[in-house]
Each structure stands twice: as structure tokens, then as C-alpha cells.
Amino acid sequence: MNLKPSICIDALFEGTPTAEAIALVAKLGYPAFEFWMWWEKDLPQVMQARDAHSLKIAACCTKFVSLVDAQVRDLYLEGLQESIAAAKQLDCPVLISQVGDFLPEVDLEDQHDSLVAGLKAAAKMLEGTNITLAIEPLNEQVDHAGYYLVESDEAFEIVEKVASPNVKVTFDIYHQQISEGHLIHNITSNIEKIAHFHAAGNPGRHELNLGEIHYPAIIEAIQKTDYDGYFGLEYWPEADAETGLLEAKLLF
Numbered sequence: 001m002n003l004k005p006s007i008c009i010d011a012l013f014e015g016t017p018t019a020e021a022i023a024l025v026a027k028l029g030y031p032a033f034e035f036w037m038w039w040e041k042d043l044p045q046v047m048q049a050r051d052a053h054s055l056k057i058a059a060c061c062t063k064f065v066s067l068v069d070a071q072v073r074d075l076y077l078e079g080l081q082e083s084i085a086a087a088k089q090l091d092c093p094v095l096i097s098q099v100g101d102f103l104p105e106v107d108l109e110d111q112h113d114s115l116v117a118g119l120k121a122a123a124k125m126l127e128g129t130n131i132t133l134a135i136e137p138l139n140e141q142v143d144h145a146g147y148y149l150v151e152s153d154e155a156f157e158i159v160e161k162v163a164s165p166n167v168k169v170t171f172d173i174y175h176q177q178i179s180e181g182h183l184i185h186n187i188t189s190n191i192e193k194i195a196h197f198h199a200a201g202n203p204g205r206h207e208l209n210l211g212e213i214h215y216p217a218i219i220e221a222i223q224k225t226d227y228d229g230y231f232g233l234e235y236w237p238e239a240d241a242e243t244g245l246l247e248a249k250l251l252f
């Protein structure tokens with residue numbers, strides 16, 4: 001199956017006005033783009049630029065409220081309600097969700113259970129939509145000290161417990177290389193629980209061909225599965241963004 005690349009405009013074209021960044025995605029021949037905080041974007045402008053260039057929106061984030069903290073679950077679900085409305089408006093298939101920081105004063109098992117309970121409530125809200133909420137493990141060594149969800153195994157276990165087609169994982173290859181490695185095995189043996197990928201080179205979080213991760217093999221392995229979601233390029237270019245993206249396109 002061919003993998004559909006998507007460009008995270010907030011990372012690749014950081015500082016570039018949104019409409020200009022979206023035009024660049026089209027100019028470089030990519031089919032889709034994504035961004036983080038929909039509530040900070042001018043959505044009519046985003047949709048206008050998307051349609052003017054015949055692009056798709058691959059993903060955006062839901063509001064950053066903790067899921068491990070049961071005390072703020074209602075607030076998380078309120079944010080999700082707004083994010084679902086935005087995703088419908090944008091025709092965006094994936095809402096990426098962070099889960100919040102580890103709470104040192106709360107039992108570890110209770111934090112895990114809170115995540116599962118919050119996602120079960122979220123699944124009910126997503127039922128009947130074409131939107132998938134995708135929880136994202138992040139690395140704690142380099143970028144997100146104190147974050148709760150680090151191991152992909154726990155993310156997949158949570159998704160299994162929630163047991164909804166609308167709740168899956170965003171597998172960020174850069175984060176998981178730092179946290180655990182064993183990328184192709186972890187991806188291919190859990191592919192049906194993955195709704196979105198993020199990719200960057202490591203170390204540095206730059207272009208895919210810089211560093212230790214062998215993306216051609218990873219992409220080939222994903223292409224041999226039934227995965228039909230997007231593969232988001234979420235990196236900060238070390239060199240010229242456009243040249244790097246033209247090179248990266250050859251991977252797909």
C-alpha cells in the first residue's frame with residue numbers, strides 16, 4: 001500500500017504565514033498537511049488555502065488537557081468536543097492527543113486507569129464519526145521530561161483496553177527511537193492500532209536522512225501492511241526546507 005506523506009507546517013515552515021506554508025506544500029507536490037493547535041489558526045483561511053491547492057488535512061491536535069489526571073477529565077472531554085467540531089469542519093481524520101505529565105503523588109496504576117477511562121468516554125463521543133483520536137507517546141530523555149506515556153507498549157495496551165475503532169496511537173518514530181528503538185517490529189506488530197505516524201531524523205529532529213534512523217526500511221515495512229493513514233513529516237530542517245522535502249518525497 002502506498003504511504004501518504006503529510007507535512008507538519010508548524011514544524012517544517014515554522015514562522016511562515018499559514019497560507020504561504022500551505023501553498024508551499026502544494027508547490028512541493030505533497031498531498032496533505034497537518035498542524036498542531038487548530039484553535040490558534042484562522043480555520044476559514046486554512047480551508048480556503050487547502051481547497052485552492054486541492055490538498056487534504058491529515059491531522060491536528062486536541063486541546064492539551066491531562067488524561068492521566070482524573071480530576072480534569074471533564075475539561076479534557078470539553079476540549080475534545082470542540083476539537084471534534086473543528087475536525088469535522090476541516091475534514092481532518094485524526095486528532096492527536098497528548099496525555100499529560102506523570103503525577104508523582106498519584107499511584108501509577110491509577111494514572112493508567114484514568115487514561116483508559118478518559119479514552120472510553122472519548123470513544124463514545126467519537127462514535128459514528130470518521131475521526132480517530134490518536135494518543136501520542138513522547139520521549140522523556142530529550143524533549144518531554146516528566147511526560148507520562150513513553151513506551152509504545154503501554155499506548156497499545158491502552159488502545160486495546162478502550163477497544164474502539166476511533167481511538168488509536170500516533171506513532172512518532174523519532175520519539176520511539178529515543179525511548180525504545182526496535183521500530184519496525186513495534187510498528188508492524190501493532191499496525192492496526194496506529195492511526196498516524198510522525199517522522200524526524202535522530203539525533204537533532206532534522207531531515208529524515210540525517211542520523212541513525214533508516215527511513216527507507218521503515219517506510220517499506222509500513223507499505224507492506226494495510227496501513228492507509230498518513231505519514232507526517234514533523235521535523236525542523238537543518239538545511240533548506242524545500243530542498244529537503246523534495247528529497248524526502250522520493251521515499252514515498
Ligand SMILES: O=C(O)C(=O)CO
Pocket residue numbers: 096136138143172198234
Ligand atoms: O510535542 C512533540 O514533541 C510532538 O511530537 C507533537 O506531535
